Amino acid sequence: MSPLSLDAEKLYAARLHATRARPYLATALFALHVVPSRLVPTMGVDRYWRCYVNPAFVAATALEELAAVWVHEVSHLLRDHHGRGDRLGLDTPGDRLRVNIAADCEINDDAFGDGLPTPEGAVHPDRLNLPAGQLMEEYLPQFRLGPRTQEHAWLDCGSGADGLGRPWDLGPGGANALSEHERDAVRFRVAEGIRGAPGHAPKGWQRWADEAFHPPQPWRRLLGAAVRTAASGAGSGDDYTYGRPARRAAALPGVVLPSLRRRPPRVCVVIDTSGSVSDGELGSAILEVAAITQAVGGRRDLVTVVPCDAAAHLAVPLCRGEGIALLGGGGTDLRAGFARALRASPRPDVVVVLTDGQTPWPERRPACRTVVGLFPRANKPAWDEADPDYVPDAPPDWARVVTIG
Structure with missing residues (x-):
């Protein structure tokens, strides 16, 4: 065989060996299209799922090692x-080499x-004194x-x-x-295969599959969208005025009908200030109040903040709220916060609740739209010294829920 020709039979046999060793990657391995090239040092891929292969590398490498390289390249x-390299904003060849080495460390610790x-010369975190x-x-x-x-x-x-x-x-x-x-x-098919056979893939791949099914959400954008959707729904911000007659008044001579006027929506933000909410989360809540203000057009005069632990504290208009005092630190009962928000005059069109979720909820749907921003509690199980078996209620179905962070 000419040294310039690709031993396709050996290369594809190595791919078959790779699918037998890592069956959950079979869809991805067979999606790669091989392109022979003497310019690539060994094997490399582009973002369009082409695999560039140097014929001399294939000829000089054992079949089992070629299978490992197949798995390595498709993992990228x-x-x-x-895409992750692009988002880092590193454009020099030296920086991109660092990206390649770091990416290899992510893959090779369990590949x-x-x-x-292990292919000859493979990068491993241990060789750089890095943790796996x-x-x-x-x-x-x-x-x-x-x-x-x-x-x-x-x-x-x-x-x-x-x-x-690359050239x-x-x-x-x-x-x-x-x-x-x-x-x-x-990617979806591979993630589906990994989740369908738990325990067959390393932890790194299981984590990847979980994120493929449940990608991280842009929570601030979702929170703003939820507030805007709630504020723009029918009945929110609607009021009648006699300053302009209704168009239907022409059908009723002698009768003056008011017209429906759209006014800016009012938003009340209830912030959970109980002892289970950390200072960092309270600081994040202040940032969310600013994001909510932007979601309603920047009208600070239409946003009110109610700190609440087991009792609702003073409602603070945001236009005078540069020094908002988030009072609390005791138990949690946000029903008091809902009650205080709904007693306000004028009544809010939207109530936004920022909480860790460890609270009882109103039994009945409030007379306005509700958005709940939840601080995650994956590593902080709920606990009540009076009831060790306490499990907090999930937010009710009538609330739009967005996970913060």
């Missing part, structure tokens, strides 16, 4: 290392073994290019690993490029 694409040997189990973004600040990384200066997994274009890339207009929807479909 599944974990969106090119090999169980039928896949972290993400690319966590590894990046922990090392710089220098003596420790000198042996990895040759590393090049392609633009699919760091986002920086051999075919680009978006080249043959066999996967569209964005096709790439997302591949």
